Amino acid sequence: MDAIRRHELLATYRDGLLNDTLPFWIEHCVDRQHGGFMMSLDRDGSVIDTDKGVWQQGRFTWLLGELYNNVEPREEWLELAKHGARFLDAHCFDPSDGRMWFHVTREGLPIRKRRYAFSESFAAIAYGELFKATGDEQYAEKAKQTFQRFIDHNLNPRGVEPKFTSTRPSRGIGFPMITIATAQELRESIGLPDADDWIDRSIDDIRRFHLKEEIQCVMETVSPSGEIIDHFDGRQLNPGHAIEGAWFIMLEGKLRGDASLIQTGCRMLDWMWQRGWDQEHGGILYFVDVDGRPVQEYWHDMKFWWPQNEAIIATLMAHEFTGDSKYADWHKSIHDWTYSHFPDPEFGEWFGYLHRDGRISSQLKGGLWKGPFHMPRMQLTCWQLLAASSP
Numbered sequence: 001m002d003a004i005r006r007h008e009l010l011a012t013y014r015d016g017l018l019n020d021t022l023p024f025w026i027e028h029c030v031d032r033q034h035g036g037f038m039m040s041l042d043r044d045g046s047v048i049d050t051d052k053g054v055w056q057q058g059r060f061t062w063l064l065g066e067l068y069n070n071v072e073p074r075e076e077w078l079e080l081a082k083h084g085a086r087f088l089d090a091h092c093f094d095p096s097d098g099r100m101w102f103h104v105t106r107e108g109l110p111i112r113k114r115r116y117a118f119s120e121s122f123a124a125i126a127y128g129e130l131f132k133a134t135g136d137e138q139y140a141e142k143a144k145q146t147f148q149r150f151i152d153h154n155l156n157p158r159g160v161e162p163k164f165t166s167t168r169p170s171r172g173i174g175f176p177m178i179t180i181a182t183a184q185e186l187r188e189s190i191g192l193p194d195a196d197d198w199i200d201r202s203i204d205d206i207r208r209f210h211l212k213e214e215i216q217c218v219m220e221t222v223s224p225s226g227e228i229i230d231h232f233d234g235r236q237l238n239p240g241h242a243i244e245g246a247w248f249i250m251l252e253g254k255l256r257g258d259a260s261l262i263q264t265g266c267r268m269l270d271w272m273w274q275r276g277w278d279q280e281h282g283g284i285l286y287f288v289d290v291d292g293r294p295v296q297e298y299w300h301d302m303k304f305w306w307p308q309n310e311a312i313i314a315t316l317m318a319h320e321f322t323g324d325s326k327y328a329d330w331h332k333s334i335h336d337w338t339y340s341h342f343p344d345p346e347f348g349e350w351f352g353y354l355h356r357d358g359r360i361s362s363q364l365k366g367g368l369w370k371g372p373f374h375m376p377r378m379q380l381t382c383w384q385l386l387a388a389s390s391p
Contacts, residue, residue, distance in 0.1 A: 036087030056371035058122030065129025120150035128189030176202035218242035239276025240307020
């Protein structure tokens with residue numbers, strides 16, 4: 001990767017974040033009347049549904065705080081982060097058990113709570129950035145409490161009916177993955193005392209149960225002891241998810257000076273790039289089968305925005321940390337394919353959902369799942385990676 005390419009990429013990520021992604025969301029999603037953010041946006045940014053996903057309330061609040069703390073202390077970003085936190089505080093916690101909702105009305109009335117507790121992980125990192133920005137201890141305490149609720153509920157769910165019977169128990173990679181990323185953020189923002197312990201435990205779980213050296217694969221779902229479950233759900237791989245986890249582990253290796261963790265992350269990327277990259281059309285497929293058989297989910301071959309984002313980060317990070325030119329080639333492939341298909345040249349930001357060949361499937365810019373998180377995190381992370389190694 002020569003100096004000209006690096007300079008062009010740095011400008012693409014930096015300017016895309018500051019001049020396109022962030023202005024789009026600030027202009028269109030901020031609810032000045034009821035608080036929080038309305039994320040269900042049409043192509044032009046118009047609101048098409050006023051309900052609010054709690055994941056996105058926490059994620060955008062985190063992003064705004066992250067930018068204030070690590071890019072520039074713009075007062076607008078801090079005030080909007082506080083705006084998001086006030087909505088979280090007022091409307092996104094169930095007073096009966098302290099857990100967070102997943103989906104609320106515009107005014108903040110609860111609609112749905114899910115069996116898992118990922119709303120808590122995103123709220124925790126949001127509160128962490130606000131503590132770092134303001135020094136207000138209430139935010140640090142809220143960050144600790146919501147992180148602990150995230151841990152406790154995922155390890156020992158209470159007050160919810162299980163989704164499945166006990167006939168075929170399983171474990172997924174999602175919880176240890178998100179634990180790593182959340183603990184990394186809270187270690188940096190509030191100095192979370194047991195962050196390293198949770199990261200160690202989570203990496204160990206991924207290595208022991210989900211990494212299959214004999215078939216060179218990262219399994220999304222396995223039996224409690226790590227065996228492959230030979231049914232649709234057990235054979236189904238999510239390459240983008242595994243690649244996201246790969247860069248979390250690479251980053252931890254870099255922060256600790258631990259080459260073995262960088263190697264583990266690169267190995268995960270290697271395996272899942274081979275399984276997830278679409279050799280015919282380009283881009284990362286959503287689901288594939290571990291044995292190459294048909295996948296049950298009908299959207300398996302679509303190109304969602306976020307797996308491409310995670311692959312852009314992971315390939316660039318692997319190149320920056322190892323110097324292996326293979327990763328520069330992969331990064332060029334995923335960056336160029338993604339940037340030639342997802343950005344909207346007329347109204348800004350990105351489409352979220354494409355057909356396998358890159359045609360637009362939906363003009364939706366945001367909803368309960370898509371919001372200002374994966375893409376701006378990609379833009380910020382890649383900008384920082386390139387800036388750190390620039391002369």
